[in-house]
Amino acid sequence: MLDKSFDPAAIEQAWYQRWEAAGYFGHRDHAAPAYCIQLPPPNVTGTLHMGHAFQQTLMDALVRYHRMRGCNTNWVVGTDHAGIATQIVVERQIEEEGKSRHDLGREAFVERVWRWKQRSGATITRQMRRLGASANWAYADAEGQKAGYFTMDARMSRAVAEVFVRLYEEGLVYRGKRLVNWDPALGTAVSDLEVDTEEEDGRLWEIRYPFGQGEGGVVVATTRPETLLGDVAVAVHPGDPRYQGLIGKAVQLPLTGRRVPVIADEYVDPAFGTGAVKITPGHDFNDYQVGKRHGLDPISILTLDAHLNDAVPAQYRGLERFEARKRVVEDLKALGLLIAEKPYRLRVPRSGRTGVIVEPMLTDQWFVKMEGLARDGLEVVARGEVRFFPEHWTATYNQWLENIQDWCISRQLWWGHQIPAWYDDAGNVYVARSEDEARRKAAGAALRRDPDVLDTWFSSALVPFSSLGWPEKTKDLETFLPSDVLVTGFDIIFFWVARMVMMTRHFTGRVPFRHVYINAIVRDAEGEKMSKSKGNTLDPLDLIDGISFEALLGKSTVGLMKPEHRQKIEAYVRSHFPAGIPAFGADALRFTFASLASFSRTLNFDLGRCEGYRNFCNKLWNAARFVLMNTEGKDCGLDERQPVALSFADRWIVSRLQRVEAEVEQAFAEYRFDNAAGAVYRFVWDEYCDWYVELAKLQLADADEASGRGTRRTLVRTLETALRLLHPIAPFITEELWQKVAPLAGKRGETIMLQPYPKSQPEKIDAAAERDMAALMEWTAAARTLRAEAKLPPAEKVALLRTADPAVSDLPYASRALCALARLSAFERRNPLPESTAPVAVLGEARIMLHKEVDPAAERQRIAREVARLEAQLARAETKLANPSFVERAPPKVVEQERARVGDFQAALAKLRDQLGRLQARS
């Protein structure tokens, strides 16, 4: 016997362990069609958040669905070393010990990061398991931890080196001194994508560059006065009349004693500022281009940690860049060269990682040449070999690839794949798969390895094939590439999706995946971005296990970057979770995610809905409880030779089941998880529980042997099928219940996971049964409404009189059902209805009357309201039909339908007015 209510904690852990131990998650190397999903490998920087849980729910639902459909499923999972992010996390830890990574040295530091990685990786995989992820943990598991691959494990590293070497040999990877985005806090280059440009309040300074001693000059506008120390020119627009005479002349560069030329370049916008621009090719991307066009060499004035270097006059050397700005402005002011200082909104490039202002810096870096790769990446999408869901994300993808720059892949960090390039003393470079190979190439010269590491996304880009064993020609590559769908966030379309397409195409000739499902971004219930500093983050495990208010508050306010947020966070937690969070269980959480997964771009996570779906789980649990109570140990019609009688209700629920099966199939095919979840929800609750179970109670109470057998068989089989239907979304509860229900339906199996997924059988759709049930439901609802409006106590049974019969094929059965469902003492035919003040309603051809005298005034009011409602509807319909162009041009079906409605309204109105007349006569 099942417990009275569903307790997720009692079943989840046990089932997961059994599934995993039994090896159900693994792929089977057989003839079945392959179904493969690549997990976006989570960073080993911490724990999973709601976005991960959401994404993984969808992936798991897809994988479980296809596994049950007989596919050879392989959900390839792993974790990402996340270069910069992870290095930062560990550096912070070391800082708390009062040390820096330089105190440890590179080797010891990397050792330390590995230790952290083990811990964080374990947390992540534990969370995924709690969520029920049926991931192929043992696959590509180089480290024997049943956690999939790690992007820095030996196998993945080998693929990285191989790719790097091949790209170098093809001329697609090159090294060069270029202006790159430099994060001075981290001391590394970052890619364009890792720079966030935000509008901020700043100033615009206007500075005079004199022609010579005291005779006027050119006024330039700048937001960064300190960079004038690195200026090589002043540029004006070639057509600007103000400056025609100056082009080719020289001006005095303040504070330096240098003279720089005035040059003409189209880049200058004469309408902006003063129309004259200082040119600093060493620290500005535009100026770099201008300098190149005019043969002016850049001057670097900054050290790698953003202090002024020896290229500037002595009094500024060693100053930090913002300190330098102050000093430069003061000195200019003192010299009378500062013409104006205005407040100004400017776009400030900040490092996505550290938030410090990024400095364009001239450094030696490695790049990937993108042009050809990008063109191919665009083509495969244009040809439909890779499709985005929702489709509009294609535009975003295209836009980026159409304007792509070469990719700076070197990072001046310690944590990551060290670049497989070696230098000899003469400065020659040897790119090789290993030091041995490099040595052979270098023919005995002393070698020094490039200290830099690769951008994390370099190895991520290879995952679709490196995880399947590339560069070996493996069977798995053959089977699982391309994977079927990539489920990921829009924020990494550029970082990851596009780069996977390009790399996978280049090295395998295949696309990495056929579909890209871009999932919504998870926000809080008010649509605010979840962030630790607001206190509105949710830990998926807290929703599964529940958490007390005190514990939640403690968690939310621990380890804050800015302690001043504490009060705000506390207020948020206090108002949103005054009683903490109840334990909803993994199934309810998953069901919530699925229900909210429409094609909208954000997902506002609503605790109320999670609660609603927890209730749904409980409803399902109790439906199963009812079924078991009524079928265990009884004849459920397993013996096909025994006679079975099926009522229209039995045939109806079976018919509806076929429809919901078809709906769910379509929903999964379209990645409309909300529709899949909604279809099952409505079927289980609104149809099976609300109607079928209630009717089954009657059928069991007064059934003969054959119909009892039929009812029990239908109860059990329908439930068993619904469990399989729901399993991909709610794996735990369905497994638990299926184990008990399935044997009664004659099914055997160790697990529901590997049972066939229900398939709609259109021949079981029974139009007659559906029509009968629709009539019964309509009559029941009408009778109940009359009762409620007459304020009858539930215990009081009255008779319902009718002028005509409900249009059902089995009237005696329907009458009995109606009496039970609407608590009627009798259901009698009486035409005409007796003169009475009793409440009357119109149902198609029939009038029905509760056999109960009520206050005539109240009843008149009720009917008058109904008359008014019908009159309004009638008027609308008649207006339509009075319009000749409607009748002529609308489809005949629509016109016909409208005419029928008018007829119905008129008939109903006539009957109601008739009744109204009687009531008036009696008062």
Add this chain to the structure above:
RNA sequence: GGGUGCUUAGCUCAGCGGUAGAGCACUUCCUUCACACGGAAGGGGCCACAGGUUCGAUCCCUGUAGCACCCACCA
């Protein structure tokens, strides 16, 4: 500057060229032998605004406003 998405019930969201929907919240009644994490009956919407197309627009088109996001080298 270019691009994308959104605006529907108090809240969070579906939907659709022809009678406006769900969950939660709300009102009334009910502890009936699966379930109060429940049952029954209700209330609640100028579908952002303005034009256009159409017999008919919440839906298609154009524009406006507001919100959000992405990309981009104006000092």
